Amino acid sequence: MSLVEALFGLLGLVALGSAVLVVTTRQLVHAALWLVVTLGSIAGCYLLLSAEFVAWVQVLIYVGAVVVLLLFGLMLTQAPIGVSADLDGPPMQRVAAAVVALGLAGIVVVAAVEAFGGERIRLGDDRVAGSSASAGAALFRAWVLPFEVLSVLLLAALVGAIVLSRRDIGGGEGARD
Amino acid sequence: MPLLMPVLLSSLLFCIGIYGVLARRNAILVLMAVELMLNAVNVNLVAFDVWLRDELLAGQVFTLFVITIAAAEVGLGLAIILLVFRNRETTQLDRLDDLHDPAGRHEAHDADGSAVRR
Numbered sequence: 001m002s003l004v005e006a007l008f009g010l011l012g013l014v015a016l017g018s019a020v021l022v023v024t025t026r027q028l029v030h031a032a033l034w035l036v037v038t039l040g041s042i043a044g045c046y047l048l049l050s051a052e053f054v055a056w057v058q059v060l061i062y063v064g065a066v067v068v069l070l071l072f073g074l075m076l077t078q079a080p081i082g083v084s085a086d087l088d089g090p091p092m093q094r095v096a097a098a099v100v101a102l103g104l105a106g107i108v109v110v111a112a113v114e115a116f117g118g119e120r121i122r123l124g125d126d127r128v129a130g131s132s133a134s135a136g137a138a139l140f141r142a143w144v145l146p147f148e149v150l151s152v153l154l155l156a157a158l159v160g161a162i163v164l165s166r167r168d169i170g171g172g173e174g175a176r177d
Numbered sequence: 178m179p180l181l182m183p184v185l186l187s188s189l190l191f192c193i194g195i196y197g198v199l200a201r202r203n204a205i206l207v208l209m210a211v212e213l214m215l216n217a218v219n220v221n222l223v224a225f226d227v228w229l230r231d232e233l234l235a236g237q238v239f240t241l242f243v244i245t246i247a248a249a250e251v252g253l254g255l256a257i258i259l260l261v262f263r264n265r266e267t268t269q270l271d272r273l274d275d276l277h278d279p280a281g282r283h284e285a286h287d288a289d290g291s292a293v294r295r
Contacts, residue, residue, distance in 0.1 A: 019190055077205065097195075130234065
């Protein structure tokens, strides 16, 4: 096992462990902080897979922006600090969720082992597949139209979020009280 | 590196996300679990892109698109959750049940389309 594989396994285990903590912890703010650990170690996995640009975008947008947004959401909905008992559904719901998740995990893992058991990713030859130069060239040559469409989508999401959260615009009685 | 390593990582991450979506009842925690599922898909996209050595970097570019859409989704989702909290003073998903059918009071429609209360 090479160094890259060992590091990838380690980061993967960290990501999985902290993801389990995200969905099981009983403190709201801790869930957001464990999410930082998960997303950060996934960014490390991208680096090891030679996808540099995606890794840094992951750090900037997910760890930087999305988690801060989630923390703001927790703050604005007056989330309690400390242990709260009502984050999970009733025990039956949790058991059902665990059964669904474990069943799906079994199916997908068996299918993946059957399909890709012997395949290997060849890393570490002359070019870096995901450097900023090659990612930028691909993004602005082959994928420039979807990129522009995505900017319109972001604008729509921005306008939508503003309309939803301002009280003085938009119709309906809920907006005016 | 065996292709199985990132593929297994992403499938297990996706299943953890599914557990989170199904088991949690706080709306923001459900959003976090959705983020976990989106990240699992991203790991898959990057791994297969590197495995296939795609000239157009389709997998990595789609990962960037998914990250962008996830950011938009979180922004809108949090705006909706804040609006719900402002109107209802709660973010517990199982208490937002205004649209569900009350037990034993199903509305049926007969042949001419008018509602009949059973």
